[in-house]
Amino acid sequence: MTGSSPEYRPGAYREAAAHSLRETPMVRDSVGSATRTFDSLRAHAYADVESDRWRDWARDVKGHALTHLDQYLEQAERSLVRNGVHVHWAATAEDVHRVIAKVVETHGVRTVVKSKSMLSEELDVNAHLESLGVRPVETDLGEYIIQLLDEPPSHIVGPAIHRSLDDCRVLFHERLGTPLDSEPDELAAAARAALREDFLSADLGISGGNFLAADTGTVALIENEGNIRLTTSVPRVHVALVGIEKVVPRFEDLAGLLQLTARAATGQPIGLFVSLIQGPRTGDEVDGPEEVHVVLVDNGRTTLFEDDVAWEALRCVRCGACLNICPVYRQTGGHAYGWTYSGPIGAIISPGLLGLDRALPLPHASSLCGACTDVCPVRIPIPELLIHWRERTVDEGRNSTAERLGMKAYAGLAERPGAFSAAASALRWTPWRAAGRALPVLSGWVQERDAPSPSPRSFRDLWREGIE
Amino acid sequence: MNTRDQILTAIRAARERRTPVEHPGRFGGWRPVEPPPPLEGFEAMFTQAGGEVVHVSGTVERDDWLRTFLAEFQHLSMGAGVPPGIADLGPTRINPGDEHAADVGVSMARGAIAETGSLMMDARDGRRAQLLPPVLVVLVDRSTVHATVADAFESARGDLSAAIGLHSGPSKSADIGQVMVKGVHGPGRVIAVLA
Numbered sequence: 050m051t052g053s054s055p056e057y058r059p060g061a062y063r064e065a066a067a068h069s070l071r072e073t074p075m076v077r078d079s080v081g082s083a084t085r086t087f088d089s090l091r092a093h094a095y096a097d098v099e100s101d102r103w104r105d106w107a108r109d110v111k112g113h114a115l116t117h118l119d120q121y122l123e124q125a126e127r128s129l130v131r132n133g134v135h136v137h138w139a140a141t142a143e144d145v146h147r148v149i150a151k152v153v154e155t156h157g158v159r160t161v162v163k164s165k166s167m168l169s170e171e172l173d174v175n176a177h178l179e180s181l182g183v184r185p186v187e188t189d190l191g192e193y194i195i196q197l198l199d200e201p202p203s204h205i206v207g208p209a210i211h212r213s214l215d216d217c218r219v220l221f222h223e224r225l226g227t228p229l230d231s232e233p234d235e236l237a238a239a240a241r242a243a244l245r246e247d248f249l250s251a252d253l254g255i256s257g258g259n260f261l262a263a264d265t266g267t268v269a270l271i272e273n274e275g276n277i278r279l280t281t282s283v284p285r286v287h288v289a290l291v292g293i294e295k296v297v298p299r300f301e302d303l304a305g306l307l308q309l310t311a312r313a314a315t316g317q318p319i320g321l322f323v324s325l326i327q328g329p330r331t332g333d334e335v336d337g338p339e340e341v342h343v344v345l346v347d348n349g350r351t352t353l354f355e356d357d358v359a360w361e362a363l364r365c366v367r368c369g370a371c372l373n374i375c376p377v378y379r380q381t382g383g384h385a386y387g388w389t390y391s392g393p394i395g396a397i398i399s400p401g402l403l404g405l406d407r408a409l410p411l412p413h414a415s416s417l418c419g420a421c422t423d424v425c426p427v428r429i430p431i432p433e434l435l436i437h438w439r440e441r442t443v444d445e446g447r448n449s450t451a452e453r454l455g456m457k458a459y460a461g462l463a464e465r466p467g468a469f470s471a472a473a474s475a476l477r478w479t480p481w482r483a484a485g486r487a488l489p490v491l492s493g494w495v496q497e498r499d500a501p502s503p504s505p506r507s508f509r510d511l512w513r514e515g516i517e
Numbered sequence: 518m519n520t521r522d523q524i525l526t527a528i529r530a531a532r533e534r535r536t537p538v539e540h541p542g543r544f545g546g547w548r549p550v551e552p553p554p555p556l557e558g559f560e561a562m563f564t565q566a567g568g569e570v571v572h573v574s575g576t577v578e579r580d581d582w583l584r585t586f587l588a589e590f591q592h593l594s595m596g597a598g599v600p601p602g603i604a605d606l607g608p609t610r611i612n613p614g615d616e617h618a619a620d621v622g623v624s625m626a627r628g629a630i631a632e633t634g635s636l637m638m639d640a641r642d643g644r645r646a647q648l649l650p651p652v653l654v655v656l657v658d659r660s661t662v663h664a665t666v667a668d669a670f671e672s673a674r675g676d677l678s679a680a681i682g683l684h685s686g687p688s689k690s691a692d693i694g695q696v697m698v699k700g701v702h703g704p705g706r707v708i709a710v711l712a
Contacts (some may be wrong), residue, residue, distance in 0.1 A: 083695050099547035106545075112538035119528045132679075138521040190701055191692035207692065214694025233696040241701055248702075249617055265677060275648055275688040275703020282644040282680065293524065298540060300674050304667035305544030308633065318562060319633040319666070322703060323683035330679050335597050335613055335643045337679050351527040357534060 057201065058387040059399060059408050065385040066414075076211045080203070080382035083210035084373040090316025091370055091424065098312070107309050108428040111364040114297050118354070121263040121296045122345065128266030132328030135342040142172040148344050149174065149255075149288065153181050156286050156340075158252040162244075164270070164277040165189035166257025167205055167367055168290045168346060170389040171402070174255065185255075186247045188276040193240055197224050203383035203391065205369040206314050211382040244276070254280035254338070258291035259310065259366070261343075265300040267327055268343060271310060271320035278322050287338040289326070292346050294354075294363040306366065313426040314368035353401030358437040362397045364427040371421035371431060377414055386411060393421040397434040405441060412438035470509060477503040546632060546665050555631040555662045556711070562634025566686030567699065569708040579656070579712050580606060583623070586654065586708075590621040594650055596642035598625035613643070622650030622704070628661035629709070630669045630683070636709060637661075637669060638682040647682060653704035655684070659711045 055064040069076055114121055129136050139145040152158065161183055163169060175196075178185040187196040191209040195202055197220055202208030209217075217236055221227045225239045256277055260269040268289045270277045281287050297306065303325070311317045330337030354360045372378045372392030383391030388399055388408075396415060400408040412435045421431040442448050462469045485495035504511075518526070552558050560570045573579040580603070587593065587607035594616040595604060603623055604610045611619050624647045628637040636655050638647045647653065663669035673681065688703035699705040 079695075086695065097548070099549060102545075102547045106541045109538055109541040113540040116532060116535045116537045119525045119532060122525065122528070138519075138524055140520045140523060144520060188702065189692070190690045194692060207695075209692050210695065212694070214696060217693045233693045234698045234700075236693050237690060237698040237701050244702065245617065265674060267677070273688070274690050274701040276701070278644070278648050278682055279702055282640075282648060293528075300677075301543065301667055301670050304665070304670050305546070308546075308666060317566075319635060319683065319685050321566060321684070321686045321689060323635070323685075325677075325681040325683070326679070327677050328679050330640065334640045334679055336645050337640050345524075347524050347527075351524060351531070354528060355531040360531070360535070 056387070057384070059403070059411050061387055062385055062410055062414055065387060066381045069381040069385050075213065076382050077380055079211050079213050081379050083204070083207055084379050087206070087315060087369070088373040088424070091313055091373065092316075094312035094316035094318070095424075100312075103305065103309050103312075104426050104428055106305055107366075107426055108364065110297060110302050110306065111366075111427050115294065115354070115360070115363055117298075118293070118296065121298055122293060124263040125261050125266060125296050126345070128264060129328070129343050132266045133331075133341070134266065134328045135340070137342060137344045139344050139346045139348070142348055145172050145174070145290065145344055145346060145348075146177045148342065149177060150181055152253060152286060152288060152342060153178070153183055156252055158183055158286070160184045160186060160247060160251045161253045161255055162186050162188050162247055162251040162280050162284060163192075163254070164256045164272065164280040165192045165208065166255070166290060167202075167389055168257050168292055169255065170202060172290065172346070172348065174290070186244065186251070188244050188248070188280060189272070190237065190240055190274060190276075193244065194220065201384065201389070204372060205367050205390070205392075205394075207369075211384070248279050248283050251284045253286045253288065254282075254284040255288045255290065256281055258289045258295055258343070260303055260306055261291050261296045262300040262303055263296050263298055265327060267300055267303070267325050269303050269307060270324040270326070271307060271322075272324075273315075273317075273321040275322050278324050281324055281326055282337055285338055286340045286342070287326075288342045288344065290344050290346055292348075293350050294365075309426045310366045310368050313366070313370040313424065349402035353398065356401060359397060359401050359434050361429055362394070362401065362434055364429055365394055365398065366427060367394075368426055370424040370426065374420045374424050375415070376418065376420070377416060386414065393431045393435070394429075397429075397431055397438065400438045400441075405438065405445065405447060408438075409442060409447060412442065470507070473507055473509075477505070477507065544667050546667065552631065552664070555664045556659060558631030558664070559629050559634055559662050562631065563636075563686065563709060564634075566634055567689070567707075568634065568686045569706070571708060571710045573710060573712045575712060576600070579710060582710065583607075583654070587621060590652070592619045592621070594619035594622040594646045596622075596624035596646045598639075598642040599623050599656065614645070616643075616645040616649040619646075619650040621652045621654065622646045623654045623656065626655050626657045626661070626709070627681075628663060628669060628672070629657050630663050630666050632665040633683070633685055635666070635683040635685040636707075637673070638684055640678040640680040644680065644682070647684070648703050651700060651704055652706045652708075654708045654710060657709050657711050662711075
């Protein structure tokens with residue numbers, strides 16, 4: 050393994066994970082520390098309420114919305130239009146880019162302030178804005194850090210959790226001129242001052258949307274810094290990018306969903322700032338954007354919805370709880386997964402959104418321990434969906450030739466008791482570490498692990514003699 | 518077929534194979550122990566998140582408190598719903614649109630929520646005044662403190678402005694090395710004055 054970074058794509062997961070563990074072990078320390086803190090806070094926050102009941106309720110609200118998705122999307126569209134919002138439907142990232150390009154052209158936009166949005170990452174909005182000659186400014190502190198580093202986010206909620214305080218001190222020293230021994234609050238103050246200028250001068254604010262209430266046309270957003278409120282309040286135009294799966298039936302449903310999402314994500318009773326946006330400023334309001342656009346984005350979601358098993362992943366509220374508890378994610382953080390969505394949820398939605406071919410081997414990036422399902426606020430059966438994508442991999446002949454041949458050989462032996470017994474006997478006397486190094490699949494296993502010597506007598510022999 | 522119809526058609530085709538899930542009804546905020554009365558609950562939750570609470574008996578006591586508190590500041594931004602007389606209590610009032618130049622702001626909440634310790638901020642009061650000053654005083658009529666978020670939303674749904682913000686404490690972030698800092702973008706100090 051060389052020191053050069055593997056490509057940033059799901060297909061390079063194994064190489065990227067190995068690279069991360071060997072070349073940047075401090076990432077595992079930072080990610081492990083942050084995720085254990087997040088998970089501990091979640092556990093306490095769940096314990097304060099009847100969390101099983103909350104989670105059943107949220108599962109059913111999202112399940113109801115999805116099983117009536119077309120009706121609620123149409124209702125949401127009507128409500129938004131009634132509120133004076135420009136509604137756009139986008140099947141692909143290119144459709145979203147066209148909407149943004151039109152807004153940029155119409156309003157002569159030069160600078161865009163953005164709030165953290167995984168959908169924006171998924172759609173590669175920043176690169177698109179730069180291609181239009183527009184300067185995108187990420188305003189969430191974590192997103193700001195990784196934008197300065199030119200890195201993708203490594204966690205849904207904490208995009209810069211892979212970076213230590215010392216990393217940030219060096220970065221801010223180089224980019225903002227702060228002393229190398231600055232305390233975190235001094236670094237935050239420097240970022241605040243730099244970003245405040247951008248908030249006041251930007252022509253356009255781009256946000257995501259945690260939920261969209263169909264009956265009132267309310268885009269709901271959760272945060273802790275106040276940057277989303279500023280992004281959606283100060284510039285004269287606001288564009289909200291909202292995945293079609295984010296629609297929920299009623300304004301009152303937000304009461305439970307906002308609280309449960311915060312408890313699952315960071316262990317808070319609610320985000321310190323929640324924005325409930327109905328539309329552009331009205332006649333009796335002193336400020337706020339004059340124009341609001343909501344882009345309803347598909348970009349693979351209908352393909353995921355068409356899958357009779359994997360569609361349940363669309364209930365996801367992007368809290369990151371499954372990442373925080375995942376023993377596999379904790380080793381590497383999100384970059385190894387090679388796309389916007391990492392961890393267990395990334396492993397089950399990426400095959401639907403990107404196509405299984407591009408997402409492999411992410412469904413294998415799991416020990417199937419099930420801890421993710423135990424914490425999921427909307428009870429997505431993540432291990433079942435991981436197995437589903439693995440089954441589809443086999444059914445569609447996308448697994449490796451070595452695996453296919455190996456399983457075929459095993460099936461041949463398993464159907465022939467005599468041959469099975471002879472093979473088992475032979476294996477007991479095989480120098481398996483040496484042999485393993487020469488074989489595909491096994492070589493990866495024995496590289497890092499040892500095992501006790503096999504019993505000199507087989508289970509069948511012991512059984513015949515009577516096991517004590 | 519346009520993009521909208523393509524998306525809806527694909528959803529309908531798949532939805533025919535889905536067993537409809539019933540809506541579970543109103544969110545009950547179920548808890549193992551009975552919550553405290555709304556005023557107590559609000560104060561406990563808001564202060565737990567780093568907010569401050571001041572109780573005053575009426576407008577005279579409120580103005581006395583404001584006069585003392587505002588004395589240390591230079592430039593005041595005021596929400597549109599704040600009683601105009603407060604402009605005469607100390608700092609120079611800055612003009613609407615210049616809220617970024619204020620070192621303190623006074624806004625009027627449309628209500629508060631005990632369950633989450635949240636102030637309900639209405640766009641009609643002015644969003645910049647609620648967000649740009651580093652220190653924000655929020656006036657709250659104690660009769661508008663709702664027990665739960667669901668109660669507050671049911672009460673608000675018939676009168677929604679362009680934007681409602683729930684502010685549940687000072688702005689915070691742990692994005693720098695997982696160390697919590699206050700006042701990242703929004704106000705770093707928030708004081709709820711309950712009258």
